[in-house]
Amino acid sequence: MKKVFLSVLFCLIINSLRGENFRFALLTDLHVSGDSLAYNDLRKSVEQINKTKDIDFVIVSGDVTEEGDRASLKRVKSLLDLLKMKYYITSGNHETKWSESGATDFGHIFGSDRFKFEYNGILFLGFNSGPVIRMADGHVSPQDISWMKKELATFGKDKPVILVTHYPLQEGDVDNWYDVTDAVRQYNIRAFLGGHYHRNLLFNYDGIPGIICRSNLRGKEKVGGYSVFEVTPDSLLVYEQKIGNEPEKWASYSLRKSYYNSDDSGYKRPDYSINKEYDKVKELWIVKTAAGIYSSPVIYNKNVYVGDDLGFLSCYSLSSGKKMWEFKSGNRIVGTPAASNGVVVFGSADKKIYGVNAKTGKLCWEYTAKEAVLGAVTIDNGIAYIGASDHTFRAIDVKTGKLRWEYTDVKGYIETRPLIYEGKVIFGAWDNNLYALDKESGRELWKWNGNLTRMHFSPAAVWPVAANGKVFITDPQRAMTAIDANSGKTIWRTFQSTVRETIGLSADKMRLYSKTMQDSVVCFSTEGNVPKQIWATDVKFGYEHAPSMLVEKDGVVFGSTKSGVVFALEAFSGKLLWKHKVGNSLISTVVPLSATECVFTSTSGEVGILKQSSYKR
Template sequence: MVKHCEAGCREPDLHRIRPFLVALLLWLAPQFLFAQSTSFRFAWLSDTHVGATSGEEDLRAAVHDLNSMSGLSFVLVSGDVTEFGSLEQLRLAKTLLDGLKVPCYVIPGNHDTKWSESGATDFLRLWKRDRFVFEHGGLCFIGLHQGPIMKMGDGDWAPQDVRWLERQLKNLRDKTQPIVFVTHYPLNDSIANWYVVLDLLKQYNTQVILCGHGHANHHYSFEGVPGVMGRSNLRDRAPVGAFNLVEVKDGLMTFAEHKIGQPTLAPWYSVALERHAYGADTNHYARPDFSVNARWPKVQEQWTFQTGYAIAGSPTLWKDLAFFGDASGALYALSFRDGKVRWQFKTAGPVYCTPEASDGVVAFASTDGNIYALRATNGAEVWRYETARPIVASPRIVDRVLYIGSSEGEFRAFDLASGHLDWHFDGVAGFVETKPQFYDGKVIFGAWDEHLYALDAKSGGLAWKWHGDRAGAMYSPAACWPIAAEGKIFIAAPDRKLTAVDAKTGDTIWRTGAYVVRESIGLSEDQSLFYARAMTNFIYAFSTAASQPEKRWELNAKFGYDINSAMLVEKGGVLFYGTKNGLLLAMDAKSGALQWQHRIGVGVLNTVVPLSGSEVLTADVDGKVSLIRAGD
């Protein structure tokens, strides 16, 4: 029986249906693309750590094994290419990876950027880029690292890298193009500003985030975005190293561990490749908490200046000006009263040091390999001295002599006015990043070679050289700024110990690991106390005169785990410190009582510069410079 239409039933209106069909096909297109596109396979290595015990051997074996395979489209390396980021290690890793028969895409990890004698510029010189974007099999692969550059702290997306990512995403052929994002840290709060990039990726059709860092195979959900961590290529306690072989086929990305020289194991995880609409997610995800600022409402930011580039050094003051550098290669002069730029000077490489100003001259070093002296009033160049390597060391000026370390085994002294090289010491085995101390006719500094050096300030001759009791360059007293009082040099190092060294002889006076410190120290204005920050919550004050560690006060500031290498600074009876997550603390210097806190940002605060007991100039790794004032 033929059923006739009842009242209101109409024949199909093709003009109305066509737009719906077009939209439906566009939505379904990625599904068909993944199901029907040509399958492909790639290798994924991570945490090769060339320079570590078996790093070179394991990477060499992996390259040999990969070259014996057929059907590989390319290789990804997701960071920590080297153990220490040195030019020697980077060159070796590059030589090994250049032996691959298929394209290789590489990003650095924290081991390549934190302990970097070049401020991570050697990586760029060798690989020509430290991020990548390419398309294969309909997928857009984007690789980006999160440092941190020269800092001990959480990962951090540099402002200039976020802008690059925004451009790549806007340049996709359409917003539905499937994306594979490759980075080193997991995209969670192990990165201080993780949400900046994660929120960007959720605006697009991100299929999966690949990361390393944890040295193990693991899978995640980064706020609903699929994530996969790949194991280290190192063998660890196994006979051989291993990596992952990844296959894209039939709408799946499948991961299988491959032990070098052995058959590939069964797949351990798969990610479905499908159209994502993260905007429909109604879950609430945590973001950094700034509620602490409501507890001290009289603490306010008077002005803020944003450079748009990462800052790894601290400002320095001269008259009414503040000088600082950034990753763009600029040295800025700001009025610290209103934050307005007076002048800027551009170099050919990032400026990661803390400048020094005296006698109308501001001096600093750049990763372009030059040491500069500029007229403080207008930025005019007075002189420059060219070296053979990038410089990340900070200068010290005493009696019109400029003292500064380098990344080529030399420590130098210059006449500030003329730039004449007064002397140089070429016995440093590691690179220097610290600001040296001047005390008792000596220049004292640490280097990333396990040693603390004392040189005669007039001749440059070696007065003494101190070594701790824990071997390994990563435990060097190289990031702390040494302090001096009562005939002693005080240091804190990554070995988590406080040490007092005899300023005349270099002998150890006392040494303790009881307080679990790391790099952050400071001296009281009257030099009777020195301060140290523990790695969790506590700040301590000790006597400088005592022959053993003598604690005068302690404060549980409840800042949690903190490994920032910023120094503690006292001004006007107030002790200031900035944490790895942007929290500024102000404490009574005599009693340790907490006076106030203010959260400025989410990333590392470099060593702060107090103007008084109620005003402090800050610069953070995200390129933000601020003047903070505490009202009555």
């Protein structure tokens, strides 16, 4: 009897150490919108999961909507709330790139875009992998990396961990993948789980197993589906579960085998060799903040003003980079501020427009909108012009914060910097339209649509420019367009250079500049009624789709890329002068100080100045 008791006790101890088998479902890439097909695919998945025995919990790994809008997020939640077991959810790029709330609605509706829980001795961590508002590669923010490191350190090095992101953690998908893998490789990471590619794939992220799962959408099949994971004391087994069918195992990983070690020296890292090739360019100073930065810097009275992802507007000395003060808003700052009359004006995702004293950082005034304020600011003659996500564009007195006028017939949300030209204020929105309003009254003068067929083709991220009676834009349909400034009629539209959302104007207003989506910068004439290319330069920056504008100063054109590169070209010839790689993440529109200096910000949280030590024209 004693032997039987000891045998049973031994088995109980072993089982408690090893943990019992458990199963969970993973849903990803739901892409719910007004379209009933995606909604029905999710509904059927929820119904089948509820009928399946032994599903202990559900993980949802992003792209739960098509356009990141509040209505679609609520529709998804209404279905997920029907699950009989707990679910844990994080966001995807469709919730962060296209988001009327500045990617804040997701957290408000689901509680957070991070999750943390422990099940049968395994820690699960899920977090956003971007990008936020700006079109770029995926990106894990500095604050999310800090959170993840803290949670892992608390859990311990030997216990098993499963990490969940939307994007694959590899080059070409997430620009700072190596920051994540380096941060976690000293821990017992068993796998990264995710989606994004809409099909079942196995990767390794610097040696760490990566499991990418099918979309919930039916695609070309008659039914949709999801993934089921079975965790045993020895293995992680992965099944594809099509609606109405039996699950099919397609992958497995050992939970005992070591797939990687703490040494990262054998894995690819960003290449900074161009900095040796153009060694006359130096970093005068760089401040590494603790938050992502999605707006461009503003220079005013020998200071640099920067808004960040934690909601801070910070003031730095232009000469040294020393922080002078900071002002905290209630949520992330996405739009680029503007400064005039001793006041810095900016919008926040907390639904407010702020006027802050440029010297002291003290609040001068605030104006409350109905939704997030993501638009960049333009100030002209003491009036700040800014758009918000409440379908409203406003003109506000810079000194008092009083509303001068508002236009309430915008159909989409606004993130662009408005253009002031010939008595008009001109801006795009995420509704396919470019608007022209009377600058003094806010009365609508015209709207341009260009027969764009999808919201994602909107001229909404580009900062419009104008010359010779024409307004010039580029849009995600990969076209450059000239529009009559008086009538809103299309003068010409060309797809020849496959540009996207970047445009710049020369100081003499005779030339347009734009990045193509592969390696080159092109220059077009602003004159005439047909597109005329003047030059094209192969800058060799690779595939490029970031909405950072090109800016000319003293005969030099400055530009930047999604992969951390700032470059300079001669304005008249297009000759490449230099390139410098600051990091591996998006550099927003830079601010030139002279022909040899520029101020930059990056999504990885850097603010700094680059200077070319020798330049002769």
